[in-house]
Amino acid sequence: MKMSPNMLIAIDVGGTKTQVASYDTATGALRRSRLDTHAPGLTGGPALHRLIDAAKHCAQLDDDRRLLGVAAVFPGVVRENHLLMAPNTPGLEGMDLFGELAAAFGSTAITLDNDVKAGGLAEHTWGGLRGTDHALYLNIGTGLAAAAIINGEVYRGRNGAALEIGYQLTPFLDEVEPSQWRGWRDGVAPMEALFSGASLDELARETLGSGQRAKDLFHSDQSHVKQELQRRLNALAAQLVNLSIALDVERIAIGGGVNRQYPVLEQNLAQLLQRLVPFPPALVSARFTDDAPLWGALELARRAAGLPALPDSIFDTATGTGKRHKASPFP
Structure with a gap:
């Protein structure tokens, strides 16, 4: 050859x-x-x-x-x-x-x-973040992580661990007892456990039955399922609002397997970003799911x-x- x-x-x-x-x-x-x-x-x-x-x-x-x-x-x-x-x-x-x-x-x-930083690079080079100098790539796959584009380059942080947002705290904390908060040292990824492909799969099995997957949550008409999914979407929205304010990005692209539910994500996230972020970013679907x-x-x-x-x-x-x-x- x-x-x-x-x-x-x-x-x-x-x-x-x-x-x-x-x-x-x-x-x-x-x-x-x-x-x-x-x-x-x-x-x-x-x-x-x-x-x-x-x-x-x-x-x-x-x-x-x-x-x-x-x-x-x-x-x-x-x-x-x-x-x-x-x-x-x-x-x-x-x-x-x-x-x-x-x-x-x-x-x-x-x-x-x-892998997620590489995903952010791909979206910035060829996809939904192309042409931006400050942007965010949100990957909702098996896990939950993000990558930031700062001055046109992927930001990695001091240890290469920037935007490992699965370890960020959820909005649902005991404000009286911070000693009860759990994170990395406890073997817990709080946000990933709340909103990721794996955690949504688990929720689907618990609420809809064996064999059900994350995608089935988004199509369920059962009130208790819709309520729990909405609670988790609200938690994700809070994280995106805070990240948008902290990083002052112009665009957010959502990728990963849960991207297939982008219309629902957009409906729940876009308006909150527009209302709560001083200089709100545009929300787009990633080119590469x-x-x-x-x-x-x-x-x-x-x-x-x-x-x-x-x-x-x-x-x-x-x-x-x-x-x-x-x-x-x-x-």
């Missing part, structure tokens, strides 16, 4: 699924595939190398092939080439991720980042390689897949 000197690889490691993509800058061929993040009996190094092998297969690479750039993004905090605060990854916390990837791909053009971290990783790989900007035409706005898509079917 003839080696291509123009290949970029992106890896998005999620708590449930991992997506990989490769892009040949010479031909414009974009390939992608998906696999379960967890495999029976594999943790740590073997688990990581299973994902690396999937990326090589997606790009049709052999072990000797050199790349222009590779980026991998993860849930949690990436700090000094290590992953922290990522309990849902298969034993990857504390590993030298940069060293493992550099050795596996024969390249030092490796970038590591948080589930794929923003993957495409953000591709942009990070592009930057690592020092290549010109990738064309917007490689994306299909309906599915997030490339128009020249040649990947194997998703399992």
Whole structure:
């Protein structure tokens, strides 16, 4: 097989699924595939190398092939080439991720980042936040997190943990007993436990029955379900109002799986933002519902390689897949 000197690889490691993509800058061929993040009996190094092998297969690479750039993004905090605060990854916390990837791909053009920050980068580069200098990307997937665009760049904070809003306190606090408040040190992510794909799935099972999912909450006509969902939407609105005031953003894009309920989110959030924020931001649906971290990783790989900007035409706005898509079917 003839080696291509123009290949970029992106890896998005999620708590449930991992997506990989490769892009040949010479031909414009974009390939992608998906696999379960967890495999029976594999943790740590073997688990990581299973994902690396999937990326090589997606790009049709052999072990000797050199790349222009590779980026991998993860849930949690990436700090000094290590992953922290990522309990849902298969034993990857504390590993030298940069060293493992550099050795596996024969390249030092490796970038590591948080998945939601990569999602914010994708939306700022090609999606709903394009053209903004100050914006917010809200990802409501399995978990809850956000990424801020400040002066046109993704803001990471001192420890890379900026906008891990799942750990923010909810509005429903005992004002008399702060000692009863629970957070990171208690193993609790208060806002994520209240409003995220996982917490809404749990609420659906509790209120609607086994087998029900988060999406079913938004279509239920049962008064007690509607009331509890509204309470949680109000809590999310309070967070967005406070973030909008603190960061003075011009636009907020909502992505992640719960983005599929965007009309309901917009109905509950937009008016409150307009009424309560001195300089209210516009609320928009993210361009990439589930794929923003993957495409953000591709942009990070592009930057690592020092290549010109990738064309917007490689994306299909309906599915997030490339128009020249040649990947194997998703399992």
